[in-house]
Amino acid sequence: MAAPIPEGADLARIAAALVNGVTAWLALHDLARLSAHDDVVVLGSSGGLGGAVCRLAAVHPARRVIGVVGSAAKRPSAPAECTAVVLAEDFESSIDRLTGGRGADIVIDPVGGRLRRQAFDRLAPFGRLLVLGNASGEDTPLSGDSIWLGSSSVIGLSVGGVAHLVPGKVSEATAAIVDLVHSGVLNEPAPAVLPLERAARAHTELENRTAPPKTVLKVR
Ligand SMILES: NC(=O)c1ccc[n+]([C@@H]2O[C@H](COP(=O)([O-])OP(=O)(O)OC[C@H]3O[C@@H](n4cnc5c(N)ncnc54)[C@H](OP(=O)(O)O)[C@@H]3O)[C@@H](O)[C@H]2O)c1
Known part of the structure; x- marks a missing residue:
């Protein structure tokens, strides 16, 4: 999607x-x-x-x-x-x-x-x-x-x-969330960002329950 x-x-x-x-x-x-x-x-x-x-x-x-x-x-x-x-x-x-x-x-x-x-x-x-x-x-x-x-x-x-059964509904919700986050109205916390090469570390932290609330893997 x-x-x-x-x-x-x-x-x-x-x-x-x-x-x-x-x-x-x-x-x-x-x-x-x-x-x-x-x-x-x-x-x-x-x-x-x-x-x-x-x-x-x-x-x-x-x-x-x-x-x-x-x-x-x-x-x-x-x-x-x-x-x-x-x-x-x-x-x-x-x-x-x-x-x-x-x-x-x-x-x-x-x-x-x-x-x-x-x-x-x-x-x-x-x-x-x-x-x-x-x-x-x-x-x-x-x-x-x-x-x-x-x-x-x-x-x-x-x-x-x-989601695959109601893509229209999910698209509407996605557009609403993108707009709210981008405009700063919805104050979602900034995630930790790791390069893709450190994906194993992100998984280990998830398994240990030491991960930050959200981690984004960045593809260069
Ligand atoms: N419906 C959907 O489409 C959808 C979408 C996303 C996630 N989910 C589901 O929502 C649930 C929560 O996901 P999440 O990402 O918010 O997880 P999370 O970040 O780990 O948060 C879960 C919260 O539940 C509480 N909790 C109470 N008893 C617990 C226990 N025995 N073990 C672990 N946590 C416990 C914890 O708060 P306290 O320690 O303060 O009690 C914890 O902060 C999961 O079952 C996930 O699969 C569903």
């Missing part, structure tokens, strides 16, 4: 932003239909996809963007665009406090496991749970009866799995 890039664009920054940016755009814009009245809760907000969703939701804009992190040490890794950052261990009480007991209009879930269940239980009426990944490695079943009784929506998206 090819996308036009503006003259003089920061190619590395755009390359680093595309996968998570397009996923975030399709999830918030096309599927969750985010409006300015919505409170958005983002699980795994210290991570690559969660971070991108927080930044895009703040631009869209959402009413509030509540980031969830796994530990106090991860707080600084949540994007500055979050209106609040809460710990996973305090998830239920924090969401109750921040939403006045109403719950979240949209939950973005790249993590799964126990948090997915808790987040589903904290959806506001007509709330949307976007299931986008499984960083925890745990798949939590959700009951159909609790979905209709709670007037909730559970929506899945796998960009890698669907």
